[in-house]
Amino acid sequence: MDHLAKNPANYVALSPVTFLHRAAAVYADRTSLVYNRTSFTWRETYERCRRLASALRSRLRVSKNDVVSVLAPNVPAMYEAHFGVPMAGAVLNTINTRLDARTVASLLRHSEAKVFLFDSQFASLAHDALRHLLREDQTGGGVIIPTTTNIPIPVVIEDPHAGAVPRASHSQQPPQLGGLPLEYEELIAAGDPSAELPALADEWDPIALNYTSGTTSAPKGVVYSHRSAYLSTLSLLLQWGVGMEPVYLWSLPMFHCNGWTFTWGMAARGGTNVCIRHTLAPDIYRAIADHRVTHMCCAPIVFNLLLLLGAESSRRRGDLGPPVEVLTGGAPPPAALLEKVQKLGFRVTHAYGMTEATGPALICEWRSAWDSLPGDQQARLRARQGISVLSLADVDVKDAGTMSSVARDGKAVGEIVLRGSSLMKGYLKNDTGTKEAFRDGWFLTGDVGVVHPDGYVEIKDRSKDVIISGGENISSVEVEAVFYGHPNVSEAAVVAMPHPHWGETPCAFLALKTSDHVAAALEEEEILAHCRRNMPHFMVPKKVVFMPELPKTSTGKIQKNKLREMARELSIDFHSNS
Template identity: 45%
Template sequence: MSQNIFEQGLPKTTANFVALSPLTFIERTASIYPDYPAVVHGNIRRDWATTWERCRRLASALEKRGIQPGQTVAAMLPNIPAMFEAHFGVPLAGCVLNTLNIRLDADAISYMLEHGEAKAVLVDPEFADTIKEAVSKLTHKPLLIDVADVEFLGEIQGIGEIEYEALLDEGDPDYAYQLPEDEWSAISLNYTSGTTGKPKGVVYHHRGAYLNAVSNIMEWAMPHHPNYLWTLPMFHCNGWCFPWTIAANAGTSICLRKVDPKKIMQLIASENVTHFSGAPIILNGMVNLPAEDKHEFDHPVKVTTAGAAPPASVIAGVEKLGIEVTHVYGLTEVYGPVTVCAWREAWDELPLEERAKLKARQGVRYHMLEALCVADPNTLEPVPKDGETIGEILMRGNNVMKGYLKNPAATEQALEGGWYHTGDLAVWHADGYIEIKDRSKDIIISGGENISTIEVENAIYDHPAVEEAAVVAKPDEKWGETPCAFVKLKMGYGEVTEDDIIEHCRERLARFKVPKNVIFTDLPKTSTGKIQKFVLREEARNQ
């Protein structure tokens, strides 16, 4: 077949076709805004010129230490400057960054280091014992690099061959880095939580990281030079790609070792924070602070929240603090958030509670996600946009993972039929917005009727004494399953009983959806603030 006229004499060249990589963002920002603030961490204040130099030094030093392109460099770090720098320095050396979940035990970390074949690990002193134990189980020992964070209050005992700052001194500030020739090249490795088996290694490529970083700016209408507070763990989906986003937008990364609602309030005020992100549990903590720990802000503050669907009451509470909430949704397999509850001006006139309910929807696709639908997972037939028919959320686009490392069967299953299968169940509204009703494994089927645990949780959250709530299925001889609620009460309320919560739900739900049991307790959570329902299901079975 002959070429059409637009394919004749018009080849791709280095002048008109370049592999996309988020590493170009920091080079641009450092050249244009070298003296603008890049990183704030306690008393540390670094500009973009310094940060860019440190990233190149890191890349150069890793190469000098024998780390080869295509090899893995892991990081067991909280939200500190070294973690931010690793998002550029490691891939500048052609390596793949594996940010480890700092809440995991030595066995889990050891599995990830072995599976990902890590050649080096950046280690914060808080997690030195965990890494030491994890590495002791490995046949091939990685290079350990101590990161002596100035904000760490405990005793620093090094376990590595070299400390981070000394490693940077070995590096060349003018390191002749090379961007990837192929944008499909891996930039990072992120492990799933592994609650139903061994964690899966999700591989990101440069193209997807680039596009999702840009999408973050677009969906949030983020202006130049934002002040971004790191309440979201950088180890989680590479901080939803925000290290690269902040570099692209010449913003300031305000680091935070540990999430503390009171400290968040203080930093928003003192550092003029304009943006931050996190799971609903972070917002809930801010809403439930004592009055004396809350601040009134004299500047606009915006937050993106994702994870478990935030109850409308929590969204309303945050907006009463003067913080504008944008609800996004995504998964590790899609670089973090890829849908947004895009706001419409007409909704501004609605009462706060109604606005919050609209914001609790997961919304529409990001600009950089090619396609989004709610469909039958077997036939791939889209469900009606009636707000009632439940299907699985399917996605397609450049910001879907390369796949699972060393697991072709799981990769094929997740990407079956040309779509990424999320495992999340949702309805599709007439206006095109999706709304999650449950995870496929969390839906309760009682007497043949489907019960959305999120719907029941939202009803419970409406009770003024409730701080946190989670609903799971409890086996029942008659109905098969019935809803069982786990509730944490707010401090300072009088006695609230199981009957009180049940009666409250009866006023808001169909009778078959009302919890048959209510257990008052603290709720187990992952390091990213998601409630561990598999733990609660086991507890419900044993009741």
């Protein structure tokens, strides 16, 4: 019976693009997307995506596996690209809008993007990036040699909401590339919604290319298959419990792992996408009130924004019914913060993931049995990264040397490894990187953690962040959590500082909420006392540095490498003085 053959009816390539086709058929008149005064139905979104796909093919000569790059905030065109680009047989490459022109250029070059869609808000950045591409400027100088074959066709997304763009600026003039349709709506208009589009033959074909923000080395181009994107989409909807008729607020950039696959997920559920250009608290609260938002994802930093405005807005939220479900990534939010946010009408679930896992890989699934536990125990449970999403076949914590599983005792530390069909295909043009990322049938996350007896995984440290002091492993995350437990700490980062006796010792960098310098001085004492009260002595940082703000990458990650350098320099001072 294993010889019953596959046929076109019972073996259909898995692709999240099928969700849009279905949405157009069964949710045709339901609102697919709202953005300021623009609003589309699923029928319209489908038609626009078909137009986009057709225009990309017929007008811009995009063909199978060509890369289409997009540099845009969460606007309709960005959403439509998630379907229109793969419907053309092409690969969607969304670019982080916080990158600098040189980096954008390097991504366009590396991906060999054929088309470059950019929002008018980022016209300067886009044009500068294209200019970088037009020159051989690897070293920042030299003779300009146009290499037009590698220049993507620029398409600007014009939008009156993009803000005042300095049109006079010389950098506003796009490179001259002939008379092609260069405006997004023109492209849509040029498309034929009834044109035949290529059928997907193989679900292993690429659908998206997402560059990591490169906290360690150069950005890597993570390639998703249609299969991985499909499976991840279904399993995240299920895991997060996204029910019928969701109203999803785009507070998470779509350029982050395709919005953790909820771009495609909203089509699967026939939900409504609420697009906002800026992730600002007033815009978020307004959108929640106007559209009765049910779900949103965001980085934990957004909670701070929400809390700042919270006092005024909570009354407004009061009669809006059930809380907004919030899925957040990155470090688990401190318990105190969570509590405040929940009071404002947000119910927070946190997840752990990475670009290579098409977004969230573990989710801290709450258990009803925990409801009756004391608050501090709940906080500890909530701080864990959790259990694997259903699209992963397995997660484990292994000794990186022997690749044997560590004891499931919440103590034995090892590397978190993943396995499953929602993982990336690999890194574009980086065989070494791809090879290093996988070992013995597992994907290596590079993060260090434990497995608790109940199967929940907890990160003990990003690999590089383990501080080894006098033979003891200190988790910087753990020390940071103590600092975040103090009401007046807004940012905390702990790194290793060389120490002549202990080898390494923790060094803390803190930013306070208090802007008043006199008050700050008083606070410092209080914070250090709090720290000593709340952690073992050996974990207490030997040095604490207060800064107005910690240095961050374009994606908002704290630049620990910079802090490590500072810690090394401080170490010299510190020891020569002491």
